[in-house]
Amino acid sequence: EAEALQQLRDEPAETTDGHRVALHANLELPREVGQAITVGAEGVGLLRTEFMYMNRADLPGEDEQYHQLREIVDGMGGRTVTIRTLDVGGEKLAWALGDDLGTGPNPALGMRAIRLSLSRRELLETQLAAILRAAAHGPVRILLPMVTTAGEIRETREVLANVHERLHERGVQVPHEIPPVGAMIEVPGAALAADTLAPQADFFAIGTNDLTMYTLAIDRTEDDVAHLYNPLHPAVLRLIRSAAEAARAARIDISVCGEMAGDPRYTPLFLGLGVDTLSMAPKTLPRVKQRVRALSRERAQHCAEQILTRSDSRDIAALLDAQG
Ligand code: PEP
Ligand code: MG
Numbered sequence: 124e125a126e127a128l129q130q131l132r133d134e135p136a137e138t139t140d141g142h143r144v145a146l147h148a149n150l151e152l153p154r155e156v157g158q159a160i161t162v163g164a165e166g167v168g169l170l171r172t173e174f175m176y177m178n179r180a181d182l183p184g185e186d187e188q189y190h191q192l193r194e195i196v197d198g199m200g201g202r203t204v205t206i207r208t209l210d211v212g213g214e215k216l217a218w219a220l221g222d223d224l225g226t227g228p229n230p231a232l233g234m235r236a237i238r239l240s241l242s243r244r245e246l247l248e249t250q251l252a253a254i255l256r257a258a259a260h261g262p263v264r265i266l267l268p269m270v271t272t273a274g275e276i277r278e279t280r281e282v283l284a285n286v287h288e289r290l291h292e293r294g295v296q297v298p299h300e301i302p303p304v305g306a307m308i309e310v311p312g313a314a315l316a317a318d319t320l321a322p323q324a325d326f327f328a329i330g331t332n333d334l335t336m337y338t339l340a341i342d343r344t345e346d347d348v349a350h351l352y353n354p355l356h357p358a359v360l361r362l363i364r365s366a367a368e369a370a371r372a373a374r375i376d377i378s379v380c381g382e383m384a385g386d387p388r389y390t391p392l393f394l395g396l397g398v399d400t401l402s403m404a405p406k407t408l409p410r411v412k413q414r415v416r417a418l419s420r421e422r423a424q425h426c427a428e429q430i431l432t433r434s435d436s437r438d439i440a441a442l443l444d445a446q447g
Pocket of ligand 2: 332
């Protein structure tokens with residue numbers, strides 16, 4: 124079986140009716156690049172940059188971040204690397220950022236992710252400078268976590284343009300064009316009003332982990348309520364559809380990069396909703412590719428339509444299982 128999965132690496136991720144799907148890797152550490160290449164990932168759909176900030180007393184400087192990011196960009200050998208800006212706060216803590224981070228009454232709703240980056244400008248500027256320098260060595264996209272308003276994307280773009288200009292003036296090697304800037308769709312309001320974010324975004328990446336948590340009000344790290352954490356809840360599915368429709372209308376790329384993307388049970392749902400890029404932990408990629416190759420997109424579209432009329436998530440799961 125391991126051999127069959129090996130063989131699968133060189134086969135295209137294509138449905139039985141000839142529709143191509145892009146399978147990308149989520150990376151949390153630079154050393155996972157090798158695994159991403161081994162399973163045949165076409166790019167990095169989500170690079171979580173938290174690893175550079177965790178478990179240390181100081182903050183990483185521009186040069187250190189640049190070297191780490193460049194290693195990943197080089198390692199991916201010309202495939203696109205989607206670098207997410209710092210996503211700490213809530214359940215993700217970084218000691219060096221200060222003791223007060225995540226200690227409020229509701230850390231999940233507090234100062235975190237893009238909100239933190241925009242309120243600690245020097246943090247954002249340093250990270251964007253490192254990303255721009257890495258982007259001189261291969262195709263890079265910039266992804267913003269926990270976006271809730273178009274203003275957050277616009278503000279980040281302004282900072283990015285300034286940093287780009289400053290680096291250019293310093294004679295530092297950066298790409299001529301500023302890389303694409305996209306938004307994570309992982310707050311219910313962002314999914315519901317994705318059409319209002321689209322004019323500022325070059326692409327969307329749906330984060331189903333947080334989207335499920337915030338939509339159902341279930342803490343993803345609380346054991347007591349874990350059984351209620353259900354990404355097939357109709358509300359979550361409607362929000363995914365809303366984001367996919369907004370992306371289609373605005374003609375921007377959309378992917379899913381939460382855990383759902385790496386679970387082959389859900390593959391027909393995404394294809395059916397028109398999400399053709401899935402990004403996942405490298406080890407899950409072969410199974411998802413296998414499922415893609417057994418599916419018909421046309422049937423998946425019918426299936427998704429049906430699913431969105433159902434209220435019982437066991438029903439929905441059964442419909443998904445009945446696909447190719
Ligand atoms: C998500 O929320 O689905 C996601 C991909 O981001 P993270 O798991 O890093 O919060
Ligand atoms: Mg998230």
